[in-house]
Amino acid sequence: MEESSKNTAETGCVTLKKRCMDFLDILLTAKDEDGKGLTFSEVQDEVDTFLFEGHDTTASALAWTVYSLAGHPEYQKKCQMEIDEILNGRETDEITWDDLPKLTYLTQCLKEAMRLHCPVPFISRLLTKEMTIDGKTLPKNSVVDIQIYSLHHNPQIWKNDMVYDPSRFDPDKMENMDSFAFVPFSAGPRNCIGQNFAMHEMKTILARIFRTFDISLDPNCKVEKKISVVMKTSNGIRLNLSRRSH
Numbered sequence: 001m002e003e004s005s006k007n008t009a010e011t012g013c014v015t016l017k018k019r020c021m022d023f024l025d026i027l028l029t030a031k032d033e034d035g036k037g038l039t040f041s042e043v044q045d046e047v048d049t050f051l052f053e054g055h056d057t058t059a060s061a062l063a064w065t066v067y068s069l070a071g072h073p074e075y076q077k078k079c080q081m082e083i084d085e086i087l088n089g090r091e092t093d094e095i096t097w098d099d100l101p102k103l104t105y106l107t108q109c110l111k112e113a114m115r116l117h118c119p120v121p122f123i124s125r126l127l128t129k130e131m132t133i134d135g136k137t138l139p140k141n142s143v144v145d146i147q148i149y150s151l152h153h154n155p156q157i158w159k160n161d162m163v164y165d166p167s168r169f170d171p172d173k174m175e176n177m178d179s180f181a182f183v184p185f186s187a188g189p190r191n192c193i194g195q196n197f198a199m200h201e202m203k204t205i206l207a208r209i210f211r212t213f214d215i216s217l218d219p220n221c222k223v224e225k226k227i228s229v230v231m232k233t234s235n236g237i238r239l240n241l242s243r244r245s246h
């Protein structure tokens with residue numbers, strides 16, 4: 001970080017703009033309205049946040065989606081037909097930017113896995129002032145947990161909430177959905193800054209995985225959820241992979 005900072009100081013922001021600024025360059029050259037930059041410790045905090053928020057969350061969402069589709073071969077087949085229709089006849093299996101909006105059923109499967117398994121199961125807020133919620137007054141400095149997992153399993157909204165059913169995200173059903181019923185990336189001013197990136201990244205990875213493999217559950221592996229900052233499992237997820245022929 002110090003080396004990068006030295007280079008930044010030597011080259012200056014103008015020169016940096018000519019080449020591609022990486023994440024660290026942006027943090028090191030960022031200034032507030034008074035022209036003050038971030039301290040090293042603040043830069044470190046930002047890098048920690050992005051590495052954690054950008055890695056463990058997507059790893060969890062991807063693992064639970066692959067697991068869900070492994071357990072539902074009929075939905076997996078439908079995803080594979082969608083992916084094959086896009087990629088058949090091409091020289092490579094690379095997913096392009098233009099392919100992403102066409103992966104509509106895969107996106108439904110991904111959303112349903114994020115509803116059912118909830119990669120970030122809860123978030124917390126520290127109240128800076130007293131707040132009344134549903135007639136109950138909470139004092140300043142209380143820590144309030146928002147249980148995204150419980151929202152995603154609210155039986156008034158999600159019938160048979162423990163069933164994996166991607167048709168819940170059919171476009172016509174989405175139109176009438178309450179915008180706070182499904183919030184894997186949180187909502188409001190501090191919602192996930194990386195959500196579009198995450199969706200693109202996950203769709204690309206899932207399309208590549210299911211283009212290449214048929215995946216099924218290992219019957220000897222009992223998957224148990226372990227709630228932590230991201231949704232994990234107690235003993236991991238073991239799956240059987242067999243290479244597809246095209």
Ligand code: HEM
Nearest residue numbers: 053054057058061119120123184185186190192193194198
């Ligand atoms: C499946 C993937 C992801 C999920 C489920 C997810 C979920 C969330 C949630 C629920 C929050 C709100 C936390 C809170 O309100 O306390 C959040 C914030 C954040 N996320 Fe994500 N995230 C994902 C991917 C990413 C990626 C790929 C990045 C960056 C490349 C990222 C960067 C961030 C950052 C920087 C924040 C803090 C925003 C702020 O405080 O203003 N996330 N994420």
